[in-house]
Amino acid sequence: MDAFYASIEQRDRPELKGRPVIVGGAPKERGVVATCSYEARKFGIHSAMASSKAYKLCPHAVFLRPRFDVYKSVAVDIRKIFREYTDLVEPLSLDEAFLDVTDNKFQIPYATIIAEQILKKIYHRTGHLTASAGVSFNKFLAKVASDFKKPGGITIVTPENSDAFISNLPIRKFFGIGKVTEKKMHSLGIRTGSDLKKIDKNMLINTFGKAGHYFYDIAHGYDNRPVKANRIQKSIGKETTLKEDIIDKKQIIETLDNLAAAIEILLKKNKKKGQTITLKVKYYDFQTITRSLTIKDLITDSRIIMKYVLLLLKNTLAGKKKVRLLGITISNFLDNSSKTPKYAQLPLPFPVAACPTLIETGDDLK
Numbered sequence: 124m125d126a127f128y129a130s131i132e133q134r135d136r137p138e139l140k141g142r143p144v145i146v147g148g149a150p151k152e153r154g155v156v157a158t159c160s161y162e163a164r165k166f167g168i169h170s171a172m173a174s175s176k177a178y179k180l181c182p183h184a185v186f187l188r189p190r191f192d193v194y195k196s197v198a199v200d201i202r203k204i205f206r207e208y209t210d211l212v213e214p215l216s217l218d219e220a221f222l223d224v225t226d227n228k229f230q231i232p233y234a235t236i237i238a239e240q241i242l243k244k245i246y247h248r249t250g251h252l253t254a255s256a257g258v259s260f261n262k263f264l265a266k267v268a269s270d271f272k273k274p275g276g277i278t279i280v281t282p283e284n285s286d287a288f289i290s291n292l293p294i295r296k297f298f299g300i301g302k303v304t305e306k307k308m309h310s311l312g313i314r315t316g317s318d319l320k321k322i323d324k325n326m327l328i329n330t331f332g333k334a335g336h337y338f339y340d341i342a343h344g345y346d347n348r349p350v351k352a353n354r355i356q357k358s359i360g361k362e363t364t365l366k367e368d369i370i371d372k373k374q375i376i377e378t379l380d381n382l383a384a385a386i387e388i389l390l391k392k393n394k395k396k397g398q399t400i401t402l403k404v405k406y407y408d409f410q411t412i413t414r415s416l417t418i419k420d421l422i423t424d425s426r427i428i429m430k431y432v433l434l435l436l437k438n439t440l441a442g443k444k445k446v447r448l449l450g451i452t453i454s455n456f457l458d459n460s461s462k463t464p465k466y467a468q469l470p471l472p473f474p475v476a477a478c479p480t481l482i483e484t485g486d487d488l489k
Contacts, residue, residue, distance in 0.1 A: 150178035211223035259279070289342060294319065361389075383432065383451060402435040
């Protein structure tokens with residue numbers, strides 16, 4: 124979807140059409156931008172930006188609190204449209220999904236025709252909301268292509284033009300490559316897909332670890348991942364942006380304790396038992412780090428969570444450096460069909476610790 128939350132707000136409040144709209148936290152309450160209208164993006168505003176910075180860039184923007192119940196309702200209606208064509212729908216988020224239309228319900232021979240029909244149905248059934256689509260022969264290329272002609276556009280990448288498409292693609296546009304990895308690649312002279320394709324696979328692996336396999340494959344257009352209709356929940360987490368930067372250790376621990384209690388409720392609700400705990404800390408200067416630990420115990424309640432979170436906290440500067448955001452995530456869930464714990468690793472490019480050791484990551488790993 125195109126600027127999903129902001130577009131819904133402009134739809135429901137016609138007086139906001141044509142105006143810069145920002146959905147997220149209020150600029151005086153240390154919130155962040157969830158999304159913004161295209162009118163706001165002209166000022167350099169983007170998602171995950173601090174609301175205070177967005178306000179400085181565009182003081183006359185309209186700041187609105189998210190209405191997630193409304194957004195979820197619209198998302199349900201949109202997914203119903205998807206399923207008119209195929210049951211192979213894999214949601215990526217509330218406003219985005221992969222569809223495999225190889226064998227579709229109308230036996231339409233061209234995916235582009237299906238994309239056109241879906242965009243039209245979304246527009247007419249949701250009160251003129253727009254969406255964009257990427258049409259290609261694998262998930263990576265379809266995902267990247269979907270961002271090319273926003274708003275309301277369709278980008279097609281065929282096997283014949285995929286090599287040129289990837290070669291001309293800036294590294295920052297590659298799905299799975301964030302600011303930290305982009306900076307590292309730039310230091311190696313890798314700025315486009317063409318540059319990336321020239322790098323030997325072993326060199327990529329030596330430089331980026333197992334993620335090097337992924338970078339090599341996508342640079343050459345390889346992505347054999349199927350569209351999975353029933354996505355497996357890989358993590359459960361909670362995070363909070365604090366009203367004020369805090370340095371007091373007791374306040375930090377109290378905040379984490381509240382997050383752990385909320386996660387315990389979610390674990391029980393979803394009947395999940397994990398083995399990997401990840402602590403996320405964003406400092407006052409927006410530097411973000413994570414610390415992860417994989418244990419033998421099954422994580423089921425807040426007491427166990429806090430036991431190990433406190434260990435992870437010792438390997439941060441929290442308490443010495445002001446903290447802006449705190450978060451806890453539980454992953455590496457026990458397979459319900461198995462009686463013994465599994466020490467697993469998430470699919471690249473999102474690695475986690477496969478043994479009880481601490482790891483530090485940048486903004487790329489989420």
